[in-house]
Amino acid sequence: xxxxxxxxxxxxxxxxxxxxxxxxxxxxxxxxxxxxxxxxxxxxxxxxxxxxxxxxxxxxxxxxxxxxxxxxxxxxxxxxxxxxxxxxxxxxxxxxxxxxxxxxxxxxxxxxxxxxxxxxxxxxxxxxxxxxxxxxxxxxxxxxxxxxxxxxxxxxxxxxxxxxxxxxxxxxxxxxxxxxxxxxxxxxxxxxxxxxx
Amino acid sequence: xxxxxxxxxxxxxxxxxxxxxxxxxxxxxxxxxxxxxxxxxxxxxxxxxxxxxxxxxxxxxxxxxxxxxxxxxxxxxxxxxxxxxxxxxxxxxxxxxxxxxxxxxxxxxxxxxxxxxxxxxxxxxxxxxxxxxxxxxxxxxxxxxxxxxxxxxxxxxxxxxxxxxxxxxxxxxxxxxxxxxxxxxxxxxxxxxxxxxxxxxxxxxxxxxxxxxxxxxxxxxxxxxxxxxxxxxxxxxxxxxxxxxxxxxxxxxxxxxxxxxxxxxxxxxxxxxxxxxxxxxxxxxxxxxxxxxxxxxxxxxxxxxxxxxxxxxxxxxxxxxxxxxxxxxxxxxxxxxxxxxxxxxxxxxxxxxxxxxxxxxxxxxxxxxxxxxxxxxxxxxxxxxxxxxxxxxxxxxxxxxxxxxxxxxxxxxxxxxx
Numbered sequence: 199x200x201x202x203x204x205x206x207x208x209x210x211x212x213x214x215x216x217x218x219x220x221x222x223x224x225x226x227x228x229x230x231x232x233x234x235x236x237x238x239x240x241x242x243x244x245x246x247x248x249x250x251x252x253x254x255x256x257x258x259x260x261x262x263x264x265x266x267x268x269x270x271x272x273x274x275x276x277x278x279x280x281x282x283x284x285x286x287x288x289x290x291x292x293x294x295x296x297x298x299x300x301x302x303x304x305x306x307x308x309x310x311x312x313x314x315x316x317x318x319x320x321x322x323x324x325x326x327x328x329x330x331x332x333x334x335x336x337x338x339x340x341x342x343x344x345x346x347x348x349x350x351x352x353x354x355x356x357x358x359x360x361x362x363x364x365x366x367x368x369x370x371x372x373x374x375x376x377x378x379x380x381x382x383x384x385x386x387x388x389x390x391x392x393x394x395x
Numbered sequence: 396x397x398x399x400x401x402x403x404x405x406x407x408x409x410x411x412x413x414x415x416x417x418x419x420x421x422x423x424x425x426x427x428x429x430x431x432x433x434x435x436x437x438x439x440x441x442x443x444x445x446x447x448x449x450x451x452x453x454x455x456x457x458x459x460x461x462x463x464x465x466x467x468x469x470x471x472x473x474x475x476x477x478x479x480x481x482x483x484x485x486x487x488x489x490x491x492x493x494x495x496x497x498x499x500x501x502x503x504x505x506x507x508x509x510x511x512x513x514x515x516x517x518x519x520x521x522x523x524x525x526x527x528x529x530x531x532x533x534x535x536x537x538x539x540x541x542x543x544x545x546x547x548x549x550x551x552x553x554x555x556x557x558x559x560x561x562x563x564x565x566x567x568x569x570x571x572x573x574x575x576x577x578x579x580x581x582x583x584x585x586x587x588x589x590x591x592x593x594x595x596x597x598x599x600x601x602x603x604x605x606x607x608x609x610x611x612x613x614x615x616x617x618x619x620x621x622x623x624x625x626x627x628x629x630x631x632x633x634x635x636x637x638x639x640x641x642x643x644x645x646x647x648x649x650x651x652x653x654x655x656x657x658x659x660x661x662x663x664x665x666x667x668x669x670x671x672x673x674x675x676x677x678x679x680x681x682x683x684x685x686x687x688x689x690x691x692x693x694x695x696x697x698x699x700x701x702x703x704x705x706x707x708x709x710x711x712x713x714x715x716x717x718x719x720x721x722x723x724x725x726x727x728x729x730x731x732x733x734x735x736x737x738x739x740x741x742x743x744x745x746x747x748x749x750x751x752x753x754x755x756x757x758x759x760x761x762x763x764x765x766x767x768x769x770x771x772x773x774x775x776x777x778x779x780x781x782x783x784x785x786x787x788x789x790x791x792x793x794x795x796x797x798x799x800x801x802x803x804x805x806x807x808x809x810x811x812x813x
Contacts, residue, residue, distance in 0.1 A: 223572045227517055228500075228508035235509065236501050239642050242583060242593055244650035287461045288485075301668030304787050312670075313657055322653040326590030332486065333591070376656070377671045381649050384673045385580065385597055390708055390764070391678030391792045392661065392775040394671055 241325065245381065247317030247366030253337030254361035257354070260346025263339055267328045276350050277308075290329075294350045297371060310351025314376055316368040320344045341365070455479055457550045463619065464554025467684045467703070472730070473524070473738040475557035477612045482619035483529045483555065485654070486590035489639055493623040496587070498569075498607065502645035505574030512623050515609060518564045523606065523629070524737045526705045528556035528677055530632030530659045530791040535783040535812065546812040548689030552797065553682050558705070558738035559620075561627055562610030567602045570645070575602075579645045583652075584626045587641040594635045595649035596628060600675075604629050604736075607640060629736040630707030631675045632791065634659050649673070662788050665777020677707030679766045680794035681714055681741070681758035692805035695749035700727075703738045706760035710734065713759040714741040720753035720798070721768075727756065747801065753810050755798040769795045769811065784812070 243249045264276070271280055271290035279292035296306030305312075309319055324340045326332050335343070345360045353368065354360070377394075378384060439446075453469040456462065463482040465475050475481075482488075493512045501507040532555035546552050570582075575598070582601050586592040596605070609616055609624040616622050621638025628635050634654060649655070660672040681704035686692055700718075704711045711733055715724040730740035741756065757766045772795045773780040783790070798810035 223506065223574070225518055225572060227514045228510040228572065231499055231501065231507050231509040236499065236507060239499055239585075240501070240644065242585065242591070242644070242650060242652070244646075244648065244652075245656075246648075282461075285461070300662060300670075301664070303782075303785065305662055307657065307662075315651055315656065318651055318653055318656060321650075325593075326486065326653070329486075330589075332589040375669050376660075377666060377669050381651055384649060385599070389674070390676045391674070391794060392772065393678070393764075394674070394775075 243317050243321035243324065245315040245318055247315075247320070247362065250317060250320065250362035250365060251337045252362060253341050254359050255338050255340070255342025255345050256359055257342070257345040257349035257356045259338075260342035260344070260349075263343055264346050267331075267335075268343070271329065276347060293347055297351075300372070300375065308351065309347050310353060310371060312372050312375075314370050314373045316344070316348065316353075316365050316370055319347060320365060453479065455481065455554075457548060457554070460545075460551065462551075462554070464550055465557045467549050467553055467556075467682070468687050468690060470684055470703070473558050473703070473732075473734075473740050474612060475559060475738075477559065477614070477617050477620070480557035480559065480611075480617070480620060481529065481555045483531075483633060484588075484619065485592050485634075486588045488618050489588050490618070491587060491623060491639060496623050496641065498624070498640060499642045500569060500573045500645070501642075502582070503576040503579040503647070504570075504645050505576060506572070508569075508573050510569070512609060515564050515607065515624065518568060520562055520564055521606070522560055522562040522610070523604075524558065524560045524732075524734050525627065525629040526556055526558040526736065526738050527627070527633050527636055528680075528705075528707075530634055530674075531789065532556055532633075533680075533793045533795075533797070534790045535793065536786060536788065536790055546688070546809045549682065549684060549687035549799075550689065552688065552809065552812075555633070556705070556738075558703075559611045560613065561606060561608040563606045563608035563624065563627070566605040566607055566626070566643075569607060569643075570601060573645070575645055578647055581646050581649050583642075583644045583646060583650050584635075584637040584640060585642040585644070586621070586637045587639040592637060592654065593650065593652045594637055595646075595652065595655060596626075596635060598645070600628055600631070628675075630677055632659060632677065635675065658789065659791055660789075661776075661791060663776055664782070674792055675707075677705070677792060678794045679706040679708075679711070679758045679760040679764050680704070681711075681756045681766055682797050683716070683754055683756050683799060686754070686799065686801060686807045688799050688807050688809040690807045692747060692801060692807065694805065695747050698745050698747055700743040700745045700754060702727075702741055702756050704741055704756065704758035705736070705738050706758070706762075706764070707736060708764070709736070709761040711739040711758050712761045714739075714756055715758075716741075716743040716745075716754070716756050718745055718752055718754045721755060721796075724757070749803065751803055752801045753798050754801065755796050755810075757796045766794060766796055771795075 276294035280290045282289050293309050296308040296311030299306045341360045348354045349356050453466045465481045498510045581595050606627040608627045626637040626640045660670050662670045683702040685701045704714045714727040716727045717724045727741040727743040733739050759765045800808045800810040
């Protein structure tokens with residue numbers, strides 16, 4: 199019996215060895231990035247908003263910025279949008295309004311009617327807007343513009359201060375409009391094409 | 396550029412000019428009748444980098460559109476020439492100096508790593524032939540938006556797919572070098588384009604057949620395809636194949652970025668206004684590329700019907716063709732090689748009797764899944780079929796059987812949307 203147990207220990211140790219081996223680099227190419235190098239690129243903000251940087255803004259501040267940097271494409275109030283500029287393919291979508299249209303033949307998908315996560319609004323403005331000057335906005339400006347869009351969509355008050363703490367707590371109107379509802383369930387609900395339950 | 400390099404380039408330039416002169420001399424000596432056709436001077440040295448015959452005119456931009464789509468109507472075999480490969484561009488096509496470009500792998504890994512292109516090329520590589528297809532390819536919405544004009548050629552209905560031989564490093568190898576930690580389930584792939592396009596990829600796929608590809612059809616990946624390298628997640632909607640890849644962050648949860656939560660999703664009427672997100676894989680799909688909408692048959696007689704079939708989940712096992720509006724189906728011949736997650740060429744001999752005919756193809760993959768009809772698709776969506784004639788909703792992953800109508804005059808039209 200003891201012999202058997204020893205054997206078991208040995209096998210387990212061997213298995214652990216193999217597992218460890220599998221995790222050892224084989225080719226030793228590439229180098230270790232510095233913390234600064236990672237920081238400089240690690241700017242993406244996920245749905246939980248854990249990566250949001252310091253800073254803050256309100257809709258009042260955002261209104262001015264919106265007029266300067268966004269209104270030309272998305273319209274004076276954000277409820278207009280616009281077709282693609284000459285020579286371009288992509289239209290500028292409506293950002294405001296559309297509540298109650300999702301279950302109609304003409305759904306209007308805006309930040310207010312469709313987007314499920316407030317931190318993702320921040321993330322997209324931060325890295326992809328405004329067109330042609332992507333990545334040029336400072337964190338305070340992104341908070342202010344996010345606040346403006348949420349205010350225009352009737353989700354927050356005009357004076358509400360958005361920052362890394364308050365933004366992730368905002369409940370978006372269409373948060374429960376997705377299947378599967380929880381990001382952690384996505385891997386369990388794999389389906390091909392439209393053959394979904 | 397140093398002096399030596401400048402000298403080398405000048406030598407090449409002058410050499411090319413001399414060669415041009417020589418060619419001109421030969422031409423003028425060889426005959427006068429063709430002189431007017433061939434005497435124009437070509438600016439580039441085609442010995443250095445070849446180009447097609449100037450009598451070949453197929454291009455990626457269908458008339459009246461700005462899209463960059465594969466001209467499937469002129470396709471032969473299974474490989475899409477890199478210069479004719481479709482491109483969907485969310486922000487811009489960045490100009491990237493490969494010597495400056497880096498791939499950073501970090502997050503839930505034992506050893507964060509940063510690679511140059513040169514280092515990636517030293518690693519064990521693989522070449523595989525795979526299609527890449529935009530999730531919105533064949534979407535009925537573009538037809539509705541352009542009032543039928545979006546569907547008058549196969550170029551417009553099906554042109555956002557392409558098939559290439561991709562060469563690169565398996566992503567699993569790179570992740571093994573970095574050492575994925577316990578608890579990791581996903582990774583975020585990010586591009587170096589203006590908007591830093593980012594997508595969440597399940598670790599299972601990343602450790603499966605995903606590739607960091609720097610080669611396309613025997614040369615460097617084209618700028619519009621992600622030069623100097625891109626992510627390839629075979630069989631999944633094009634948008635997840637992140638181009639100009641610069642960063643991979645290993646994480647626990649998907650990030651739910653804008654392009655995976657608010658676009659490339661399905662707002663199903665059957666879900667009462669709810670949306671299914673994270674639909675990854677293309678089902679089996681096929682289409683007849685000749686004769687196809689926009690083409691014209693000169694007269695009755697023999698034609699070889701030819702087309703492409705592919706599936707995001709495996710290998711094409713069978714293609715059937717109907718030339719009588721779907722009443723009867725006959726097996727088409729599959730051209731070797733028949734490869735996993737790749738365009739597969741099929742052929743079918745046909746004698747056109749000069750009468751109106753509706754021709755279409757349907758394929759089956761090695762999972763036994765059959766390409767759906769538009770009625771079956773409507774059922775999956777929970778709508779009546781005419782929903783697709785009018786919807787302004789975005790429709791992705793549309794892989795329906797697609798019929799073309801040949802009129803008595805020989806015109807080939809879209810039999811679904813006109």
